[in-house]
Amino acid sequence: MKKWILSALVIFLIQSCTQKKLDKEQALQVLKESKIYPRTLDVEIITTDPNQAARLINTDLEKAEFITIKEAVSLGDMGQQQIILNDKAAPYLIPVTAEEKSRGVQRVKVAEEDISSITDIRLSDNKKEATVEYTTVFKNITPFSSACMDDLKKEKKHEAGFVLESGKWKLHQAPQKVH
DSSP: OHHHHHHHHHHHHHHHHOOOOOOHHHHHHHHHHTTOOSEEEEEEEETTOHHHHHHHTTSSTTTTTSEEEOOOOSGGGTTSOOEEEOGGGGGGEEOOOHHHHHTTEEEEEEEEEEEEEEEEEEEOTTSSEEEEEEEEEEESOOGGGGGOOSOTTSOEEEEEEEEEETTEEEEEEEEEEEO
């Protein structure tokens, strides 16, 4: 009986002393398994908005024949379609709901955001929680990037919370952009 208790105590001590430390490869694997990345960055084009039409006229989208912008001739044209997405835009269109469509909303793909690297891992004092800092980059940038306000050439910093449960690291807090 004494041997059994001593063996159980030794196993417990070994197990508690050998907690898994979160490394960059594990953090990257957990983030990828969470299916958050790669993610599509899109922009909403309101085809009836004359202000958005005015902004898009300053891009190359019309020259490249992705869109056609109608000129408003009278006040009666307000609320009518100002931006027409041409066939050339079809590969970049993202399905919208019937309600969005009725309001003249169309989403278009701008790029894909994916993890670039894990830059820092901060473990809590109890070694069962961690904050992972990482960067993302934009890939597969589409012609509609000119309609997006983000700088797609810059890496973005994010943080995510991890927790050690049953000997495995898991995503605990959804990623947040760090400014």
